Amino acid sequence: MAEAWIRGKTAPLDAAITEAANLMAGSRLPVIAGLSTDVAGARAAIKLAQCVGGVIDHMHSEALLRDLDVMREAGMLMTTPNAVRLRADFLLLVGPGLVEAWPALPTRLFGERRIVWLCPGTAARGASAHQNVVVVGDDPIDLPVLLAALRARCAGRPVANAPITMATIDVLVAELKKARFGVAVWSAAQHDSLTVEMLCGLVNDLNEGTRFSGLPLTTADNAPAVQQVTGWMTGFPLRTGFGRGLPEHDPWRFEASRLIDSGEADCAVWISAYGAQPPTWKRDLPLVAITAKPDTLRTHIAIAVGRPGIDHNAVEHLAATATLTAVSASKPSTAMSVASVLDKITAALPATRLC
Amino acid sequence: MLTRLAGGRVIDPGNGRDAVGDIFIRDGRIVDAPAGGTADETYNVSSKIVMAGAIDVHSHIAGNNETMGRLLLPEQRYASDVFHPGHYPQPRGAWNTFETGCIYAAMGFTTVVEPAVLPHQALQAHLELADIPIIDKATLTVLGNDDFLLNLLRRREGANAIRDYVGWTLATSRGLGIKVINAGGAEAFKNNLRSFSLDDEVLGYGVSSRAIVKALQHAVHELQLRHPLHVHCNNLGIAGNVDTALATIAAAEGLPLHLAHLQFYGYGKEGPRGFSSGGARLAEAVNAAESVTVDVGQVMFGQTVTISCDVLRQFNARNGARPKKWMICDGDSNGAGIVPYDYRVTDFFNAVQWAVGLELFLLTVDPWRVFFTTDHPNGAPFTAYPDILALLMDRDLRAEWMSRLPKEAIAVTTLASITREYTLTDIATMTRAAPAKLLGLKDRGHLGAGALADIAVYEPGSDKAKMFREAALVFKGGQLVVRDGAVLHLPFGRAICVHPECERAIKMRMRDYYEERYGISPDFMTVPDAAIGRPEPFEIIPCLN
Numbered sequence: 070m071a072e073a074w075i076r077g078k079t080a081p082l083d084a085a086i087t088e089a090a091n092l093m094a095g096s097r098l099p100v101i102a103g104l105s106t107d108v109a110g111a112r113a114a115i116k117l118a119q120c121v122g123g124v125i126d127h128m129h130s131e132a133l134l135r136d137l138d139v140m141r142e143a144g145m146l147m148t149t150p151n152a153v154r155l156r157a158d159f160l161l162l163v164g165p166g167l168v169e170a171w172p173a174l175p176t177r178l179f180g181e182r183r184i185v186w187l188c189p190g191t192a193a194r195g196a197s198a199h200q201n202v203v204v205v206g207d208d209p210i211d212l213p214v215l216l217a218a219l220r221a222r223c224a225g226r227p228v229a230n231a232p233i234t235m236a237t238i239d240v241l242v243a244e245l246k247k248a249r250f251g252v253a254v255w256s257a258a259q260h261d262s263l264t265v266e267m268l269c270g271l272v273n274d275l276n277e278g279t280r281f282s283g284l285p286l287t288t289a290d291n292a293p294a295v296q297q298v299t300g301w302m303t304g305f306p307l308r309t310g311f312g313r314g315l316p317e318h319d320p321w322r323f324e325a326s327r328l329i330d331s332g333e334a335d336c337a338v339w340i341s342a343y344g345a346q347p348p349t350w351k352r353d354l355p356l357v358a359i360t361a362k363p364d365t366l367r368t369h370i371a372i373a374v375g376r377p378g379i380d381h382n383a384v385e386h387l388a389a390t391a392t393l394t395a396v397s398a399s400k401p402s403t404a405m406s407v408a409s410v411l412d413k414i415t416a417a418l419p420a421t422r423l424c
Numbered sequence: 425m426l427t428r429l430a431g432g433r434v435i436d437p438g439n440g441r442d443a444v445g446d447i448f449i450r451d452g453r454i455v456d457a458p459a460g461g462t463a464d465e466t467y468n469v470s471s472k473i474v475m476a477g478a479i480d481v482h483s484h485i486a487g488n489n490e491t492m493g494r495l496l497l498p499e500q501r502y503a504s505d506v507f508h509p510g511h512y513p514q515p516r517g518a519w520n521t522f523e524t525g526c527i528y529a530a531m532g533f534t535t536v537v538e539p540a541v542l543p544h545q546a547l548q549a550h551l552e553l554a555d556i557p558i559i560d561k562a563t564l565t566v567l568g569n570d571d572f573l574l575n576l577l578r579r580r581e582g583a584n585a586i587r588d589y590v591g592w593t594l595a596t597s598r599g600l601g602i603k604v605i606n607a608g609g610a611e612a613f614k615n616n617l618r619s620f621s622l623d624d625e626v627l628g629y630g631v632s633s634r635a636i637v638k639a640l641q642h643a644v645h646e647l648q649l650r651h652p653l654h655v656h657c658n659n660l661g662i663a664g665n666v667d668t669a670l671a672t673i674a675a676a677e678g679l680p681l682h683l684a685h686l687q688f689y690g691y692g693k694e695g696p697r698g699f700s701s702g703g704a705r706l707a708e709a710v711n712a713a714e715s716v717t718v719d720v721g722q723v724m725f726g727q728t729v730t731i732s733c734d735v736l737r738q739f740n741a742r743n744g745a746r747p748k749k750w751m752i753c754d755g756d757s758n759g760a761g762i763v764p765y766d767y768r769v770t771d772f773f774n775a776v777q778w779a780v781g782l783e784l785f786l787l788t789v790d791p792w793r794v795f796f797t798t799d800h801p802n803g804a805p806f807t808a809y810p811d812i813l814a815l816l817m818d819r820d821l822r823a824e825w826m827s828r829l830p831k832e833a834i835a836v837t838t839l840a841s842i843t844r845e846y847t848l849t850d851i852a853t854m855t856r857a858a859p860a861k862l863l864g865l866k867d868r869g870h871l872g873a874g875a876l877a878d879i880a881v882y883e884p885g886s887d888k889a890k891m892f893r894e895a896a897l898v899f900k901g902g903q904l905v906v907r908d909g910a911v912l913h914l915p916f917g918r919a920i921c922v923h924p925e926c927e928r929a930i931k932m933r934m935r936d937y938y939e940e941r942y943g944i945s946p947d948f949m950t951v952p953d954a955a956i957g958r959p960e961p962f963e964i965i966p967c968l969n
Contacts, residue, residue: 109957140496140751144742148754151942280616282754300491301552304518305498316518318498384955387948393548394948395955
């Protein structure tokens, strides 16, 4: 089975690696994006970015940074899925996209407890399948105002123009305050950061009288783990660049799609080992695609890799515990890992490079 | 190959040596002077000071909480030194694993203990440690707010059951020792309690904080672990908490017990602001309790971030965050809180905290029982160490600092009356020989034959802080890694751990417990060598038995 392609034609792996290394070394500003990979792949990507003065960004950085933005602008109370499962007597599910973010959510957390789902939108049908889930509100567009109204009523303030009746709001507020260990669950992929901040503010306020916490559901493609690796290796979250020799973080400046569409970046590595999502940028540029199912035609260089935890052992984020875990390959194969491909590229960089 | 460090003043309190002489290195170890043979390479270190590599017993350098702190504070950097009157530190490097290893090594530190690893998060902690260059590491595993232990105590299952559980957890998480953090306090907080003391009971389990500490202390003793139970007491940071610390010292009852960052428990309620130093009382109690060791957790001025598994304390502190942002996590057992903090020279409370730490250093008589820490980064980043050493060695420097701090703060402490100055031997004891003994690391912390060739050479000078900030030479396992404070090589060290033998029964029991309680296998928390991504990531040392 072919492992590598150059300009749409199968090529020996070594040739593709050399070509990729030359491309990176000759680049003014290379971007290493996607980063859908295991911990070893993330480590190797950061090492390569350091060596070539590149930028690292994950395909789900936007959602990760939204939660982080709230923490960095205000504060956040959160808890673990295990603690919710064992202790929560009340779940406040907020908005759509929850089961999509964590398919095991209903089986892990919809046990014997009171559950209110705010504005599930199209998830309403799924919600009604669970007997103990009560839906309040409908259209997710109402969420920011509804959360503000709940927070205001919690603080005993008057509210006008709420999207649902005041009686419903006040009943819900009474329930929130009565909870002994309540937990709000949301997926940042569905909200802007001001909505998340309002929700986290409500959770914080509820702790004046009782215990309430939050469970931010994280995105797919091992994004939380890659963010942690970036954190410890660079000191910064994703969207960090090494162009000036030292790591610098800026959520706007180092956004991969913006860098590429604006022409600032002139070469990209796209890593997608868990699936085969294509990049979101629009401009064509020299691209090295390291994916589980390469689109060999559209890319300058394509290299096929195995799926972490399936083809090879991996360290990954585990949603059920919100920790890193070591996973043994479920169907071990000879397919290469992202880490081994990136390490080969780093090793093939011209000797003038510092790393 | 034989390497000779020639003609330095060798300060090696572990072997009772303080004399000008030579040190010989072969194959990464220190050897006796060979008869007749000549060295293959010689470093002339005459007029310099030669000590073993320093060992830090308590510094939060890795794990989920540190990394959440990094994400929360992208503006935080390691600084060149510390803020002190008339001097502003410069940024020195990003707050990441790479700089952590380089800066520690530049100061002559070669082994550092990460003291708070929750069992469920052990893999990440070890992955991060593996990315810290040069130094060797070890972890302490946190127990004491975990349902399994509390249930063992509730059901009065006895010492053997607790010992087996502690041993299993330690082996699974690849730790060197056990730490307890506000025993029962995190569980109490989940039940909406906002304060929790030594004799308070955990709701639903009918077990007191004291009983948890005592049970773990005995389990550590029975497992024959080298490091005694490492205790983070209740009521951290609160006026009047000196009574809690005194009660905890008394609770040692003659068995080894290590109290971490004691400074944060050194507060009385006297004085016009209802906040005063209890440092002298605490030091007196430590001096009298021979089985007790303490580390200080010195506060220095400037921006830092407090990172703790004491979720109850951090929740209560969140509204005092400087700057105003924070993260509080109700965890599976202990949880965590990250609250940035700026210790200010103009702040009465911060000045008292600074003085309490120095009182503990200076009034604790035995340098073998008081350890050098800032509880990095809680009291100050570890980059402040050289400045603290200078303050300990120079009473005039202390007087100069005190003259710039709020007078009413200094007035509620005894610091101004203390004349003691640490000698280089005291420093070498406190940062080398004593920590090796406390952790049970026989081949570290001294310069006798057979010891690991972890060696720091310093150029003495009037600026003591500079001397300790930039070691003249540092050897790690015999390899020269630092010259004049600059890193030359980046070898990767290992994590030192114990591996208590576990019987099949406890393994089966834990499997059943996790399946029933969490609906998952406990395998998710294992830390396989192969997952770490470096060759031989662990050094397993035997328990004392």
